[in-house]
Amino acid sequence: MRGPLLTENDAPSAFRRIGVVVPVYGHSRFAVEAVRSACEQMLATPPIVAVVDDGCPNPETQHALTACRARYPGRVISLRQRNGGLSAARNTGVRALLGLFPDTDAIFFLDADNRLENYAIAAYSAALGAEEGAGWAFPDVHAFGLTPMVDGVDVRETTVADSALRHRRGNISEAGSLVRSEVFRAGVFYDETMKFGLEDWDFWLSAREAGFHGVRVTDPGFLYRVRPESMVAQSRRQTDEIMAGMQRKHFDLFARSAILADEHEEAPRFLMADLETGALRATSDPVLPGRKMTLREAVALFEKHLSGIHEHDVPPMLVAHHGRAAAEVEWRKDLRSLFFEALAEPVTGPHILSIRAADHASRFVGDTRRARKDLEAAEALIALIPLNELSRLAFERPKRPGLALVRDVTRVEHWSLPTLEPVPPFPGHVGRKRRIARLSALLRPFTRVSQARPLQHASRFYRGPIVKDVRELMADDLCGYAPFKPFPFIPGGRERCLVAVAPASLADEALQDAFGRFCERLSRAGLRLSLALDGQTANPAFARAAQAADFENILLDPVPAPPPADFGFMGSDIPVQDPSKHARLMALARGHDALITFGITDFLPFAGEAKGDKILTILALDDVLIERDAVRGRDPVTVAAAYEHAHHAIAAGVKGRKALANCGVPSSRLVPTEALAFTIKSRLAH
Incomplete structure (x- = not known):
């Protein structure tokens, strides 16, 4: 989608000076288009374009760059070096711009086969300048060339917002991004030993380790040319090897505590719902308060998830709890272990835990036909409900979804939790037969939005890491040990x-x-x-x-x-x-x-x-x-x-x-x- 053409009076000026680095090796005709699109940006201060010839043997490349310098005198710097690869060419351009123009605030990377709309860098700089602490602005990719779309252009998203969690599993930031000069002054450059592609992914991970993060540009005017022989296509053949190398190189970023902390912040596992108070919170640690939500906010998040299951994440497990087991004080030290043990068995349907106090821990699996009685009578109770079960209920349209769900319980566990002192009577016993009614009230708005058919944009595609895969391949694989999920103990700064x-x-x-x-x-x-x-x-x-x-x-x-x-x-x-x-x-x-x-x-x-x-x-x-x-x-x-x-x-x-x-x-x-x-x-x- 093309944005509106800007004039110099309209162009925002978040930065004093912006540089553009264009590495070139072949593609002389494409390179001319790229340089021209960079030079014709509608900015109050025109960008300086550093074109780096990475030892290209084709004479046409030199002729093309000479023509560019003649057309844009004083705005195009042409550099030539021995062939060292894409990373080396980008680093050469960055060092040249920062050396010749120390007042450069930000640098944009534009590969020779891509191009920009005339409003692009202004859009990037507005997004980057608006978020304090952001190190770079990355785009949705407007792909053209070898695409299946009738009009020749499709939009490819990698994330709806910056995500350190998703970034560990795949690159969510296209190389065509605007980077603050502070990132380079902090010592972050491209790794010139990487020759098989995805060096931009490594660069962003290094920037994260240095304390920076990205910001998404929703209408960037960045045009990515899809070619069958691109380096990205070649690098996918070495994905497993590259992934292992990323984990070794960025050890701190891939540490288990760091992964679980980001999961807790960005993609929590549990939506905890207190049947007594109606309070909801999204968390990966049942003891932590997590992100508090209203029922309306939780349902809205679920609705977004249904319309874009890859882009919008929702906690996969709804945890409806009642009584002492999830209170602020009682059994708090046992709660993490309870979740850890209960979730070792795959939860394919509603799963109920009924709990009592004893002098030691014990567990036995009960009769699922008594699930309704357990739900009504247990002193302390936890119901684990996969959210995909709610989509099934939407088609059945039961008047009491809580009761319909209880009838399909696949597992009932009776737990004894150790206690050090006699347990006084729990005041929540009053009205406990109304738990199914409260559970129905909780589930009803979720099942209602599940009945609507989600709308999807025909020319927008999601091409980024999926949170479900990130959980399974990163958090579960690195932090857990099959069949056990990670122990839900989120770090808080101490060992x-x-x-x-x-x-x-x-x-x-x-x-x-x-x-x-x-x-x-x-x-x-x-x-x-x-x-x-x-x-x-x-x-x-x-x-x-x-x-x-x-x-x-x-x-x-x-x-x-x-x-x-x-x-x-x-x-x-x-x-x-x-x-x-x-x-x-x-x-x-x-x-x-x-x-x-x-x-x-x-x-x-x-x-x-x-x-x-x-x-x-x-x-x-x-x-x-x-x-x-x-x-x-x-x-x-x-x-x-x-x-x-x-x-x-x-x-x-x-x-x-x-x-x-x-x-x-x-x-x-x-x-x-x-x-x-x-x-x-x-x-x-x-």
Whole structure:
């Protein structure tokens, strides 16, 4: 779509001077069109166009560039260099413009086979200048040439707004973008070693790492010529290899904590609906408030999603909750673990969790035919509803969609959650038989908008990363461990540590006190702690462990597995991996920055895999543990020596470090227990 032609009086002037870089290698006729379109921009101060001949062997290219200089004297700079590739040519143009014209505020990149409408750079500069902190403005692509459209032009979107989450999976910013000069002055340039395309994607990721973000230009006047032999077409053949290279190069950007934090902000997984108050919030962490919404706002978002499922994201899981399980205080530390365990099973239909208090965690699957009674009678209840179920209900048009949904429940789970104190009666019992009516009131507007047939623009196409794929291929694959989704523990600026302890390590008061002192040191250092109790634990031992420090999460172990097999090593029994726990424990470890085992636990055999997965692994052996020989009848020093290579460090007291050194553990791997918190923070910082 062509925008209105501008005059010099109409052109906005967000920047004093703008430069344009046009790399050229062949395509002499196209290059003339590109340079002409850049020079004829309607700006108060005409742009300076740096044309970089990247060692093109064709004499026609030199003739074309000579003609351009003659037509636009003083406005076209012609540079020639030995062939170094597209990245090198762009960098040469940038350095030339910034060197010759230090007052250049922004630089536009225009490939030789593309062109601009005369209002384009003014539109870019208006968008970029309007958003403080934005480093670049990127366009919707108006494609021409090899396109299927009757009028020869189609519009290709990559995102409706800048998205750090989507940008990790694919390039949402076309190279034809306007970039502030501050980005280059911050040391961000194109990687000249990339020869197979997608070097612009790498450039934008580097700019994000430097603290910049982009802004979308909705009517940019940027025309992209589609050719079968383009570098983008060739680069798709090496997509997997390039993707792996991106993750290695931009390690911090692809860190699990960074991915989950951006998912929580941009594309949360859950739409939490409180059936008591009617409050709604979108979040990827059931404990965090997330983004508060009204029912009207949530329905409007769902309607946008239906009209453009790739462009507009909506939380895929509607969570209708009632009672103590989702209250502000009760069972707050267990809630993340509850979601983590419940969602390990694929939720293909409505899924109900009914919850009660007990002295340990347990779970059993109930009769789905009693789902309605469970919904009416449970003290605390959580209903997990995939939003695609609402589209099905729209065609059935039930008068009571809540009841219709409950009739199709595919799974009912009855949970017992551990509690440290007697649970008083919950005042929400009054009117609990009205829950289905409240659920129907919640679902009715969603099903209503599902009945309308969405309208779509015939000449607009979405070509960017799809959030569903981003979740599955980025968040789930990198942060979870199939079939477990990522542990829903969104980072908040502090390091996250998973502290695992076995019941045998809490067998008496001396051991409990030692564990308490150990956890208090970590907590005082500002580390965020999760407690993983290895197996079912009696209430007194559980209470002492849970009260030892300020744990943010209590990780449930609802289905105890049989004790793992052992093998002999230096006269002692050494635990080995239990295949039934492998996926669960690895997914839990991936949800944290550090895995700390206090004594010998079921996590110990998985420490080597966690270490290879970029998780800091620590084995803690208190002198009390060694003196009492209290860990399942094993010699903890011998076990620690057997798993020494699986840990970054072993923390112990004076006696423990001496005993470990006598078993051949190098002193460089031994850390005083008092210095463990400092060791964790310094290692994670690097």
